[in-house]
Amino acid sequence: MKLQKGGRDGAAGRGTMEEAKIKMAKTYQIVLAGSSWGVRNTFHSLVAILTTLVVITTIYLRQDGGHVSPKINASSSNSSSSSKCDLFSGKWVFDNESYPLYKEKECTFMSDQLACEKFGRKDLSYQNWRWQPHHCNLPRFNATALLERLRNRRLVFVGDSLNRGQWASMVCLVDSILPKTLKSMHSTANGSLNIFKAKDYNATIEHYWSPLLVESNSDDPVNHRVPERTVRVKAIEKHARYWTDADFLVFNTYLWWRRPVMNVLWGSFGDPDGVYKGVEMLRVYEMALRTWSDWLEVHVNRNKTHLFFVSMSPTHERAEEWRAAKGNNCYSETDMIAEEGYWGKGSDPKMMHVVENVIDDLKARGLNVQMLNITQLSEYRKEGHPSIYRKQWDALTQEQIANPNSYADCIHWCLPGVPDVWNELLYAYIFHQ
Template identity: 55%
Template sequence: MLHRWQKKRTHFPLIIALVLCIFLVCSILLTERSIQQIYGEDHRHTSLKQASLLKSTVLANSTFPSTSPVVLDRFTTCRSTVKYNGRKPGWMVTPKSLDPHGSDGSCDVFSGKWIFDNISYPLYNEQDCPYMSDQLACHKHGRSDLRYQHWRWQPHGCSLKKWNVIEMWEKLRGKRLMFVGDSLNRGQWISMVCLLQSVIPEDKRSMSPNAHLTIFRAEEYNATVEFLWAPLLVDSNSDDPVNHRLNERIMRPDSVLRHAALWEHADILVFNSYLWWRQGPVKLLWADQANGVCEEIDGLGGMELAMEAWANWVASNVKPLKKRVFFVTMSPTHLWNREWEEPGSEEGNCYDENIPIRDSLYWGSGSDLPTMQMVERVLSLLGSMVSVVNITQLSEYRKDGHPSVYRKFWEKLSSEQLRNPASYSDCIHWCLPGVPDVWNELLFHLL
C-alpha cells in the first residue's frame, strides 16, 4: 500500500501541473484576444489622437525648433561672428485678405488733435496709484508744470469712446490681459493698472513681485492685468527684466518658445517692439546652431526676422473668436528740438517742453518710416487676427509728455550732467498720468 500510494503521489502533481499550464496558456490567449476586442479601437483611437496631437503641436509651434535649444541668458556669448547670410525660417504665414486694422472705415481714431481739458483729465492722480513707477512719476520727482496731464485726444470727425473703469473690468471679467514687450509697453501696463485699480478694494487686489512676468490680480472680477518682459519678442540674452543692459545683444530669430509659453494662455494680448532695434546691430544665434557661431545683422533686419517669427506664432495659434491680439506701433522719441523749433534755436531736446506740437504734419526722426513700413507689411499678412493700435502720429505731437529730468535715475549723475539737464533728459519714456493713458483709451475703444 505504501509503494502504491507513493507512486500515485508521484504522478498526481504532474497531472495537476499539466492541467494548470494548459489553463494558463488558454487564459492568456483568451485574455489577450478579449483585450484586443474590448480595447483595440480605443488603443487605435488613442494612438491616432496622440499622433494628431503631436502633429498639431508641431504645426501650432512651427516657430519653435524641433529640439529645445540652450536657453539664452545675459551670460551667453558668441564664439565667433560672421555676416548674416540671408537665411529665413522655413515657414511663412499665408497673407489674409482682411483689413489689418479691423476698422469699419467710419472713423479713424488715430487721426486727430490734442485738446487741453483740465476738467476730465487726468483720469487718475499720480499719488493715488500705489503701483506707480519712479521712472514715470514726474510730479513726484519735481515737475511742477502739470499741463502734460490735462490733454485729451480728439479724433477728427468722431469721438473716442469715453473711459469707463467698470465697463473695462466687465470686459476683463474672468480673463487675462497681458502686455508683452519693452519698457514702453511696461509703461502702458502701469497706466492700465492705475486706471483700473481704484475701484478694487485693497484687500481684493494684489501685485506679484517684479519678474519676467508681473501680475496684477483683481479677485472680484477673477481677472489679471499682466506684463511680460520680452523686448525683442523672440528669445534673447536680454530677457532678464532687470539685468539686460548688455554690450552684445544675441537673439534666436526662429524661436519665441520662452515667451510664448507664458503668453499663449492670455485672453487679450498687447504687443510692442521698436526702440531696442535702434541700438545698432544684433547677433543671430539660430536654434539649430550648436557651435556658438553668430551672424550679425542690422537692427531693422533683425526686427523683421523677429516680427516674422512672432507673426507665424500668431497665425498658427490664435483663434480670433477666443483670443484678441493687439500690436502697438512705435512710440516716438523727441531727442532733437531742431526738428520742431525754428531754425537757429538753441540745441536741445524734450527738456523744458510744456506744450504739444501744433503742426499736424510733424514727423520726427525718432519714428523710422522704413520700420513702420516693414511692420505694416508683416501685420497685413495676419489680417483681422491682429488689431493695430497706431499710437505713433498722435504721440509725435507730445514733446511735452516725457519725464525729461523728472524721474528717478538709478545711475549716479555727474556734475557735468547736472549743469546741463538736457544731457541726461529722458525723452523716450512718458510721464504718468499722460500719453500712455490715451493709448489705453484707444485699446478700450477697440475692445
C-alpha cells in the same frame, strides 16, 4: 465718435418695446381673420410675424441687462451710420475738467520711472490733454465696464519698457475703483511677468518683459543693458509660453532694434557651436516679426484671443527737429508741437511698414491683429516725457547736474499722460470688436 445710449431705464426703449408688442398682436389678429385668404396671404403674414420677432429680439439684446457697451459711431451729419472713423487722426484738446483720468498720488502701483510730479515736476499741464479724433469721439474710459469685460480673463502686455508704461497706465486707470483688499500685484518668471489682479473679477492685467519679442540676451528684466545686443531670431517659445492662453494680447517692439546692424545667433546661448552673424537691422526685424506671426497663426485660439500691436512710440531727443535750439531735447519743454503732421527722426517709417506688411499677411491667413497707431498722435507731445523728473537709478555726476539735458529721459512718458490715451484707444477696440 458718440456713444449710443439705451437700456432698461430708457423711456425710448420702453416705448419701442410696447409698440413692437402691439404691432405683433395686430399682426397675429390679421392672420386669424384672414385665414380664408389662401396660402399666399398666410405666407406674407408669417413673414410679418417673423420680422416683428426679430425686431423685438434685437431690442431686447441691445438692452444688455441695463448696460450699454461703448460703440464707435461717426458723429458727422454727413456720415452714414456704417461709416468708420479713423481714431488715430485728430488733435489734442486741452481739458482740465475731465483729465487726468486718475491722480498720480492715488495710483497704488505707480512706477517711479513715470511719476513726474512726485519727483519734482511743477508744470502739470501735460496731464490735461484729451485726444480728439477729427470726425468722432473716443468713448469715455469706464474702469468698471473694462473689468467686467475682463472678468475671468487675462489682458497681457508683451514688449519693452514703453509697453510696460502702457501697462502701468492701465493698472492706474482701474486701480482707484478697487478696495485695497480686492487687488494685488506680484511677479513671476524671474521678474519678467508682473501680474495685477482684480480679485472680485478674477481678472488680471499683466506685463511680460520681452523687448525684442524673440529670445535675446536682453531678456533679463533688470540686467538687460548689454553692449552687444544679440537675438535668436527663430526662437520665441521661451517667452510665448507665458502668454499663450491670454484673452487679450497687446504687443510692441521698436526702440531696442534702433541700430544699423543686429547680431543674430543661430543656435542657443552658451552653445559653443552657435553661429553668430551681423545682419542689417531691418532684415532681422522682419525675420523676428515673421517668427512672432508664425507662432500666433499656429497657437492662438481664434475664438478667444484678441490681438493688438502698438506702433512706434516716438522720442524727442533732438530739439532742432521742432525748430528749437540745437543740442537741446525735451528738457524744460512745456508745450506740445503745433505743426500738424509733424514727424521726428526718432520714428522709422520703414520699420512701421514691416509691421503693417506682417499684420496684413496674418490677416490674409485668417488671423486679425489690430494695429494701434499711436505714433503720429504721440509725436506732438514733446512735453509729455519724464525729462529729469523721475527716479535716478544711478547717482548723478557733477557734469550731469550741470547739464540736465544730458540725463533727461525723452523716451518714456509721464503718468498720467500720453499712455492713458493709448489705453483709451485700446479700450475703444476691446468694446468695438
